[in-house]
Amino acid sequence: MKSFRALCLAGLATAALACGTANAQQAFPASLDGHAYLDAKSFVAAPADAPEMLKTSGKFTADTRKRVDQIGGIEGVTSLSAPGVPRRTGISLPFEGQPVQGFSGIKSLGNGEFLVLTDNGFGSKANSPDAMLMLHRLKIDWAKGSVERLETIFLRDPDRKVPFLITTEATRERYLTGADFDIESVQPVGDRLYFGDEFGPYVIVTDKTGKVLSVHETVIGGKPVRSPDHYAVGTPGAPGPVMFEARRSKGFEGMAASPDGKTLYPLLEGALWNPEANAPETHEGREFLRIAEFDVASNSFTGKSWKYKLEVNGHAIGDFNMIDATTGLIIERDNLEGEPSKACQGEPKPDCFNVTAKFKRVYKIDFSQADADGFVKKVGYIDLMDMRDPKKLARLGDRNGTLTFPFFTIENVDVVDAEHIIVGNDNNLPFSSGRAIGQNDHNEFVLLRVPELLAAK
Template sequence: MRAGRALSSIALACGLMGSAFAGGASGSGPTLEGFAVMPANTLADGPTSGQFAGTGQFGNVLPLVGRQPVQGLSAVLAGPLPGTFRVMTDNGFGTQANSADALLRVYAVRPDFKTRHGGSGTVKPVSNFFGLPLKGFNGASRITLRDPDHKLGFALVADSTHYYNVEANPLVDPAIKAQRLLTGADLDIEAMRRDKRGNLWFGDEFGPFLVKTDATGKVLRREIPLPNFSGAGGNALVQSPQYPGLVAGTNNLRNSNGFEGLAINPQGDTLYALLEGPLIPDTNQKRLLINEFSIDQERYTGRTYAYRLEPEGTNIGDMTAVNDHEYLVIERNGGTATTALAPFKKIFKIDLKKVDAEGFVKKTELVDLMNIADPHDLNGDGGTRFTFPYVTIEDVLVLDARTLLVINDNNYPGGGGRALASDNTEFLRIRLDERLDMDSGPGLSWAWSWGDWY
């Protein structure tokens, strides 16, 4: 009953929030209704991080002594109270080779959106299980992924004396070793969902793997690899260059092309795992595979779909459910406001019930993130059209039938999204021109509620 109560409370709260922020005129296109910013140098306590990521960029000095960045947001879920959210950091500083001291965490936040009615436009920490305000991003604001029971089938950073097993490197932090905390050299988590039982599932790029934890971030079982159902290249599994134990040169997936999208159906029992890039042997290099996974059986069903990138598109950033057959996908290229390549950043709606002869799902453009109406100039740039030109935009959540939450990954400590400066993390509330069909399932998506803990 607790899960049902959680769904009802979240759906009601999201509906009320959507009504409170209503105001975009029908037919005017998607409209920015709320805007909030988390500064690039938003930090939390923890082991020293960034020791292998250079000296920093754009004034962000590394290493961060006794601190961890609250950045690189690559997934979002509804939070413990209405108006709060849980956001997931990715592997840390961008690669397996520089992120062994970056912890994998999920933080709870409350954006105070700037709207036409006011608001500070800031993002504040809240307690992870109760949603209450906090003074800073401390232990109460987060969960940290960990494997104390040795469930994962490969050696972790925590198993080494020195980082990367190099004696000249610093000693692995005692907290990482004692609790077997997971780091960005163990997994590159890029997606997160909560199932009907309250457990968390993370999509990883290094395998690519699915990783199951409980609600506190403790790993519950061995990582789950992706079978190569397409048969492309003959490999039995889909394997990236970072796959544990891989024979060099035998990978059939490019670097950083693992699971970037991970959607869950409204019933909370089926995952749809979307690769960020195509398989290397695939002759159609605009084809990204979506693989269906049964949570009850904890295995892939063998049912696959294909997502076709647009001519300008190179990668996807996230995938989330609208109903039991329609899903939203963020698609992008690497362009920004400071590159010669023109930014391409859009949200498409796909329909798993409408598949063509080649297996491609039907796509419909929903939002052009480079062309959003901003009649009240909520970001303060002096214009009435809002653009979102960051390299990676990796978070989308349906708040109600007319409202989306969208967040960028700022690739800390980097920059260059809006200007040749450090990138902040921006939280957008976007009102859609037309309603989404939210009637095909019992709820928006599986989310936490304070009631789950009583």
């Protein structure tokens, strides 16, 4: 879940026209071969040995920052509402139990099963101390359009491997929460799970049961990279120089793994901060993101990194997974939501979208064709706002032969087989409403046939 940034919103035909997109790149077709969703109102009980405070969630999400214990006492409103014109999502919190929603990272396990990661909670470190960190094994039946949760794994730190104070510090199991880490990507390697985190940013290693084995600080180009939420970064007592390199909520969003499992490639969501310019770092006017290299055998950053250039300044990435040893898939998106056909005409109103989704793409990148400055090649892309549906398989949306993914955050992409990929959204429960007015988005997944994209050079 990301905070709102008013970028490229003022009466623009397209974000690209507003912000200066890159040279035209090759677009490839994407055809819908399956559409499934998990209802937004999907919850799981906290483990029996979890503290009482984790039996309910969302108690600290009121605008006043005051605690609210009454179940359903805080009305859900999309974070992209126009000022003074709230667009309600139809779901209120706090919740009984923990929301399954907010998938931010996926890994195909084969046989229709997928490992997915629940986002850190409700959008920030401050409002998520009662949101448990967890991942799930899902079974998707494309024929039925159903999503079945087979298993849930809760992250915990009973051996005190986390080097800072956590929310459940005084408990035995020490379950981790969204006030401790913001895990956004997951990779299973051997008998371990590796997570990319935004708060540090860190790489976190656990066993298959979710028990933390180690936490690794980020080093890129021989220098430490920290965000304002890093445990060692504090609020200064007086104005002074910048004390962090990665902006809040701009740590590791995607993290790919090499096919042999020996190397991880954590990718920052936003450009590092350039203190001299007092702005995000750019190349020829364009913001770029860093892809680091992490060696699994030594559990350390190698110092090697690459650069991913954004099409439009202010864009974000949603996920990153490899296709083979040198190519991968990255979601690049704008910070907008809403079906374009339901845009407000004139002044914003609660019964229309005041801003609509425009730029939602999956790019294929190639490390082997990186240039002299370390920029990976963008081979081509598919447009998630223009997915073909000749078989009329769409289960939500207009279902007129084309399916859009008009969501604020789209944070799941992976290869399924030689011709197909899976893409899923993060529905930011209860703060996102991009598909239907007055209704929080469900967790949607699409199975896309994209042989041309996967074969492109």
